[in-house]
Amino acid sequence: MSSHQKIPDNAPASSPRYKPYPGPAGGWGALISVAKAWVGSDNALKNLRAMLKTNQNGGFDCPGCAWGDSPESGMVKFCENGAKAVNWEATKRRVDPAFFARYSVSALLEQSDYWLEYQGRLTEPVVYDPASDRYKPIDWDSAFALIAQHLNGLSSPDQAEFYTSGRASNEAAYLYQLFVRAYGTNNFPDCSNMCHEASGVALGQSVGVGKGTVTYDDFEHADAIFVWGQNPGTNHPRMLDPLRDAVKRGAQVVCINPLKERGLERFQHPQHMLEMLTNSDKPTNTAFFRPALGGDMALLRGMAKFTLQWEREAQAKGEPAVFDHAFIAEHGHGVDDYLAVVEATPWEQIQAQSGLSLEDIELAARMYCRGKRVIMCWAMGITQHRHSVQTIQEIANLQMLRGNLGVPGAGLCPVRGHSNVQGDRTMGINERPPVALLDAIERRFGFPVPRHSGHNVVEAIHAMLEGRSKVFIALGGNFAQATPDTERTAQALRNCDLTVQISTKLNRSHLIHGKQALILPCLGRTDIDLQVEGPQAVTVEDSFSMVHASNGQLKALSKQMRSEPAVIAGIAAATLGKAPIDWHWTVADYGRIRELIADTIPGFTDFNERLQNPGGFYLGNSAAQRQWATPSKRANFKANLLPDSLIDPRVLASGQTPDLVMQSMRSHDQYNTTIYGMDDRYRGVRGQRDVLFVNEADIMRLGFQPGQKVDIVSLWGDDHVRRVHGFTLLAFDMPAGQAAAYYPEVNPLVPLESVGDGSHTPTSKFVAIKLERARDNGRIV
Numbered sequence: 001m002s003s004h005q006k007i008p009d010n011a012p013a014s015s016p017r018y019k020p021y022p023g024p025a026g027g028w029g030a031l032i033s034v035a036k037a038w039v040g041s042d043n044a045l046k047n048l049r050a051m052l053k054t055n056q057n058g059g060f061d062c063p064g065c066a067w068g069d070s071p072e073s074g075m076v077k078f079c080e081n082g083a084k085a086v087n088w089e090a091t092k093r094r095v096d097p098a099f100f101a102r103y104s105v106s107a108l109l110e111q112s113d114y115w116l117e118y119q120g121r122l123t124e125p126v127v128y129d130p131a132s133d134r135y136k137p138i139d140w141d142s143a144f145a146l147i148a149q150h151l152n153g154l155s156s157p158d159q160a161e162f163y164t165s166g167r168a169s170n171e172a173a174y175l176y177q178l179f180v181r182a183y184g185t186n187n188f189p190d191c192s193n194m195c196h197e198a199s200g201v202a203l204g205q206s207v208g209v210g211k212g213t214v215t216y217d218d219f220e221h222a223d224a225i226f227v228w229g230q231n232p233g234t235n236h237p238r239m240l241d242p243l244r245d246a247v248k249r250g251a252q253v254v255c256i257n258p259l260k261e262r263g264l265e266r267f268q269h270p271q272h273m274l275e276m277l278t279n280s281d282k283p284t285n286t287a288f289f290r291p292a293l294g295g296d297m298a299l300l301r302g303m304a305k306f307t308l309q310w311e312r313e314a315q316a317k318g319e320p321a322v323f324d325h326a327f328i329a330e331h332g333h334g335v336d337d338y339l340a341v342v343e344a345t346p347w348e349q350i351q352a353q354s355g356l357s358l359e360d361i362e363l364a365a366r367m368y369c370r371g372k373r374v375i376m377c378w379a380m381g382i383t384q385h386r387h388s389v390q391t392i393q394e395i396a397n398l399q400m401l402r403g404n405l406g407v408p409g410a411g412l413c414p415v416r417g418h419s420n421v422q423g424d425r426t427m428g429i430n431e432r433p434p435v436a437l438l439d440a441i442e443r444r445f446g447f448p449v450p451r452h453s454g455h456n457v458v459e460a461i462h463a464m465l466e467g468r469s470k471v472f473i474a475l476g477g478n479f480a481q482a483t484p485d486t487e488r489t490a491q492a493l494r495n496c497d498l499t500v501q502i503s504t505k506l507n508r509s510h511l512i513h514g515k516q517a518l519i520l521p522c523l524g525r526t527d528i529d530l531q532v533e534g535p536q537a538v539t540v541e542d543s544f545s546m547v548h549a550s551n552g553q554l555k556a557l558s559k560q561m562r563s564e565p566a567v568i569a570g571i572a573a574a575t576l577g578k579a580p581i582d583w584h585w586t587v588a589d590y591g592r593i594r595e596l597i598a599d600t601i602p603g604f605t606d607f608n609e610r611l612q613n614p615g616g617f618y619l620g621n622s623a624a625q626r627q628w629a630t631p632s633k634r635a636n637f638k639a640n641l642l643p644d645s646l647i648d649p650r651v652l653a654s655g656q657t658p659d660l661v662m663q664s665m666r667s668h669d670q671y672n673t674t675i676y677g678m679d680d681r682y683r684g685v686r687g688q689r690d691v692l693f694v695n696e697a698d699i700m701r702l703g704f705q706p707g708q709k710v711d712i713v714s715l716w717g718d719d720h721v722r723r724v725h726g727f728t729l730l731a732f733d734m735p736a737g738q739a740a741a742y743y744p745e746v747n748p749l750v751p752l753e754s755v756g757d758g759s760h761t762p763t764s765k766f767v768a769i770k771l772e773r774a775r776d777n778g779r780i781v
Contacts, residue, residue: 018691018730020684024281025233025240027268029681030080031276037087037676043554057614061540061550063089063167063525064671066416067236068216068544071615079237080270084669084676088505090526090554093120095506100126100135109511113481113744114675117505122521123558128513135510135519140562143518144574150471150498150516151575157184157450161460161469164190164429165476166418167525169538169550171593172564173420175586176475177428178596179572181438182447182580186454187469188431191477192421193457194484198383198759199414200425202392206400206636208629211422213411213621214375215544220245221409224252224371227285228296228395229381229765233263233682234668236379236415240267243284252367255285257381258293258663258735259693262682289364290735292355293661294646294766296382297391299354299361301642304342304398306365322369324403331400331626333634338397341639349642355735373409374399380417381663384765386648389758393638400635406626416543418672419525423541426619427601431456440600445580456760457483461752464492472514473500473571475564476522478673480509484750484762485722502567507673523563527552531566532588538565539594539611541619547604548616565590648754650717651768658715658768659702660694664743664750673744680742688728692771693740696731702771706731709774712741714749714767722749726774739769 023029064085099119105128108116125143126135138146151160162180164173180188192200200210207213219225219242232239244267247253255264265288268281275281291299311322328335351358368374376395382388396412404410416422428437431454438449455463463469465488472479472493483489493499496514503510504524510517523529529536529552537549562570569583576583586592591608598607603619610617628634645652646661667689669677679686683693692712699706708729714722724746734740743764754763 018685021262021682024266024268025263025284025682026080026237026270027276027281028279031270033080033681034083037084040087042092043090058551060525060552061419061548062086063419065236066166066419066422066543067238068542068546069548069615070238070241071216081234081237081671085671086526088117088674088676089121089524091120092557093118094123094557095119095121096123096558097126097137104133105135105511106133112675113508113673114678116507117674119506121505121557121561122503122519124521124560126519128517138518140570143520144570146516146518147473147498147500147571148574151183154470158187158454159469160185160471160473161187161189161455161464163460163472163474163477163479164188164424165474166191166416166421166424167476168424168564169420169540170423170427170547170597171538171590172475172568173424173427173429174593174597174601175565175568175572175583178441178445178581179568179576181441181449182445182572182576184450186431186433186450186452187460188429188454189457189460190424190429190431191418191482192425193760194482194762195380195417195421196383196414197456197761198388198756199378199392201759202389203396203412203414203623205630206393206396206638207405207412207623209621209623210425211545211621212413212543213405213624214413215546215618216242218375218409218411222246222251222371222373222375223409224254224367224374226254226256226368226374226376227264228256228376228378230257230377230379230415231259231261231263231665232415233261233267234666235417237263239415240284241269243267244269244282247283247286252287252371253285254287254289254364254367256289256291256296256299256364258290258738259740260288260290260733264288287363287367289356289360292353292646292735293663293738294385294387295354295356297353297387297394298350298642299356299364300391300394300398301342301345302347302350302354302361303365303368304394304401305345305347305350306362307369307398307401308339308342310369323401327400327403327405331628331635332637333632334637334639337639338637341641345642353642353646368398369402373407374402374404375409375411375413377413377415379415381765383759384756384761384763386754386756386763386766387643388756388761390638390640393640397637400637405635406624411624413543419542420540422543422545423539423547426541427597437600444596444599447580458752458755458760458762461485461489461492464495467495470497472496472498473502474509475502475568478507478509480512481507481673481744481747484747484754484764485720485752486744486748488720488752502564520567521558521561522567523552523556523561525550525552526554527556527561528554529563531563531590536563536590538590539616545619545621546616547611547619549611563587565593646766647768650753651715654715654717656715656770659770660698660737660739662692662712662739662741662746662749662767662769663765664746664767665740667742670742683732685730689742689745690727691730691741692727693730693732693734695734695736695738698736699729699731704729704771710771711774712746712749713770713772714751715770716751716754716768718751718753720751722751724748
């Protein structure tokens, strides 16, 4: 069986599998999709109760995105994709020993990613048996002993990699980092390395804290909201509500994205009865700009250049200033160097890299300057480029010129992906940890913590490829599919002596394993977490630095499933005994973990008490208080040059000319690597994922026809061949010279060495490609 569903080779461009979607984001389409997910869970009655407890006080935090909860009360606080996430997790289908007896690993490798996760929840720990090529049951104590044997047998703790998914709770993440540091390493490859790492690096250097400075309430007070490189209709659907409300009250909502995503155009609120009955909708933008891939920094530089011009004109005429001189004088550092770089940047370079006309750039700048209070939002369309750190610092520079930091209705808003990816970093999941964190851990627990830098995701893959790392443990996630250069990542995992996956559902990472391998089934957000002292709540942190409790609602499918904290405690106790804490006693009551967090992590004083507040509590943000935790103790203007070329020098040096540059993206029936279905409603695609969205003129220019199948070849200056086969060309409304395709299908095209400067984030939003006629066993089709 092929790994993906495909349409016939001879499918015409008008194939019914590709038909533009006429409806708005949300609305009836969302309700129908939610109903299908609910019925398809095989647990419909219980899941209805669970969905109504999503993001509610006393309920559980949505296992999907990290968008914050509205302070308004209401019976329904979940979106379409949140409902899919809940129903996907809270299924009655089981992947049990009988399942593994039925399927060999080789047979499972032939199935699609969608099929694998659709099989249901993992229910018992299993160990790989090479003789039968199957996973077989193993008891928990034996599994923990096997892990401890491998870890304690390494010549250095740095030979082990400890991966973390953004799904992990604060309690699990804290225990994990404590165990790993007590073991002796800072090797924390983390999912944030592949998404918002550039945000943390850039903001840390500019304003002293790598988090957003805004809260949910700020959106109600903004005069303008800029949305950069983001598709909230699919990835953060609850964000559509404040965007359309902003448009309704007269604020500017400016969307900057190469693709005209439906959620950035119009939205029909499923909870507004009149809107649903009349089948009407509301706009979610007041202006839409479509830059070249990677051209956002040039657009920002052009906006800054216009702002500087208008400031000088205002000075000459004796008119009110455009800059916030009081903010710059009291808080700014390096503004003169920055403005000199702005002035020296040629308009020709700005226009060429941005892909926009001078008139469009001026309009964007005017919309920015008209707003007294401006929020800048961005996501992975900004963070997965070679110059992402510099682009985000340009966002911060522009905000600082007009004092749009530390005031209501204004600030910086990196919109995180998975629901606790920000909390994991707060808890210490960091391969380059701050000294203050290490000092606090050392004081509290009395052991010498490792001080050297550990491995991020890309560094971990290299270490496993080269045999320098021999054990890989994953706390959630789907490492084999989420990472770049898929074939090399797979080889890296297979090089390991042991791979361990702590998971809720079957995925491809369980099938691409080390010489020995374990799958350890854990509880999810929807499951009741029953420990020795009774039912437990975990906590998460959203994109607005709000911390709140999550209480599972459904009885676990199997008594063999354990919580993530309990699994970590079992591994730690087997490896370290009772040093530096009694691990099992600690997880008997998660309040004990929270007391340890309060002792060592800033902002969590009286953690257990503050958690009782409805909606949780705000951690705070020093930059939002205009307190700058930077070496200069000020907000730093960063004088970065625009890149000489958006194409990587290694591609240019190879002498190859790309046909197109491609970005990877999610479909609407997807969250991270989890595929809920084979449709992409808003983009009009049904029943297929191996597709390449291209401007129709580009398809014809390159000698192809819409509907034709092609192989996609990645261009990079090394000896590795990176190719994916049999992708159908879809003529799509997008800027010339660009292409887009779904991840993880095109992850094999992202070179492991192609990473962001200063962030090590894979450049998944800018891949130089050539197209060739599709081949099947060497035959052109």
